Amino acid sequence: MFPVVIRNLGCKLNQLEGEAVAGSFKQAGFPLVPRGGEFDGPGIIIINTCTVTSKADQKARREIRQALRENPGACVIVVGCYALLDQAEIEAIAAEVEVAAGGGKRLFVPAGDAGAGGTKGAGAVKSILLELPKYLRENDAAKKDLPGILELFFKNAKGDSPFGFNPGEFISHSRGYLKIQDGCDGGCAYCRVPQARGSCLSLPKETALERLLFFENKGCVEIMITGVNITRYDASGCGLADIIEYLLEGSRVIALRISSLEPEGIDKRLASVLAHPRVRPHFHLSVQSGSNAVLKKMGRKYSAEDAETGAALLRSVKDDPFLACDIIAGFPGETEDDFLQTLSFCEKNRFAWIHAFPFSKRPGTPAFSFENTVCEREVSRRVQALTDLALRGRREYAGRLLGRELAAVTEKAKGVQKGYCRAVSENYLKLLIECPGEIPPAGSSLRCIPVSLCEDANGVKPDAIAVLLNF
Secondary structure, eight states: OOOEEEEEOSSHHHHHHHHHHHHHHHHTTOOBOOTTOOOOSSEEEEEEEOOSSHHHHHHHHHHHHHHHHHOTTEEEEEEEHHHHHOHHHHHHHHHHHHHHHTOSOOEEOOOOOGGGTOSOOHHHHHGGGGGHHHHHHHTTGGGSOHHHHHHHHHHHOOOOOTTOOOOSSOSSOSSEEEEOEEOOOOOOTTOOHHHHHOSOEEOOHHHHHHHHHHHHHTTOOEEEEEOSOGGGOOBTTBOHHHHHHHHHHHOSSOEEEEOOBOGGGOOHHHHHHHTSTTBOSEEEEEEEOSOHHHHHHHTOSSOHHHHHHHHHHHHHTSSSOEEEEEEEESOTTOOHHHHHHHHHHHHHHTOSEEEEEEOOOOTTSGGGGOSSOOOHHHHHHHHHHHHHHHHHHHHHHHHHTTTOOEEEEEOOOSSOOTTEEEEEETTOOEEEEEOSSOOOOTTOEEEEEEEEEOTTOOSSSOSEEEEEEEO
16 A cells, blocks of 8 residues: 555644544555655645635645655645635646656646535535545555546545544544534635635534544543534524533533634523533634724624623633634724724733734635735734734733643643653643653543743743643
8 A cells, every 4th residue: 555645734624624534544554654754656645725814825835846846756636725716726836846757647636616606615525535545445556557546536526525524533633623514604805715615514413422422432532623613503403502512411521622613603502501511611712803893894793892792701601711812913904093902802801812813815805805905014013913912811821820720631742851741731721741650642631730831832832831640
């Protein structure tokens, strides 16, 4: 069997779908090469793309060029949101790289139709890959012309469902993911993802519980409930609060971590369900701006006051939860006063983290042609101001938890010094845990106490050093 490399870019949903594809290759006996690993001769490199910003597109193109250039014997398959919306742009990369390599067809970009108002979005197109390992084995691809076999496969393959991704294990992650929703009908002026993912679709609650119980019975400690926009979950009248309650009532011990929430979807009913002890005290709000004028121009369905009410509701259901948000800086027409309103909003709501990023013009969106753009230098200044506030907020939050006993899940990590392990706490602190005895394996549930802050914590590196109590 020839080697397979899978490179996942972008959101947690992409990570889950990539894990499922990796699992299907592993189960079929194909060796998986980790990122950075090398191989000679035939092989497959799958690049799972994102298109949320122009930088995401650039990163995808860089990955594709690198894969074609450094692995001249491999075939490269590109899927995901960027692949669906810009197939021709991606296929053009082959001409500039493959000519130098002297190879034939090596780049494959399976097509969909969500961007044209169809129903075959990026998730459904990607699900084709779940059947590819079986097809390769049946056609003895290791001994034949791999490009020819792949071309025939993609010519006849039909995308099934965006919910076909149900990994039996998580190869690259120590915590699991459960996809309950795909697509979005939000119509935000800046967002390209609905073009790629299509309209809202929801996984039936019975199927969701079946998948959750599978991981609970395997001993999985925690699972992330994810989707493109889970706030819009709606399966036969069952909303987000209903599905979370159903999953909690149908399971016994597994903890649920909730992915990003839209402010307009947070009400007292949802808050009461999120108060359950097995829901992690970690919430992320997709706010985007603290200025009502900017929110209206963005096409968001709530006001800054609504977002503040949602934040207060989430904060009320847990004891000092980790509360984070997304903010877009430099949206066209955003004045200095608008930005100061946003900065004030973030300060007032004491977010433990702010994912601040610059506005990015996305083709096919209304905001692409908006006037009154903010100059690049000013956008960078605003992003930096938000990032500085985020770093202060994260450090202050971590400081409040020193000496407090926390539950955590150990992570897979390289380069950790002897006698320590990496873990993520229930409230999303990144911890370096001192282990005087046995090192807990990845995915273990443990109790620990943070004792000191890390000097170089930055949202990626550990927030604090902790001591292990038990696991």
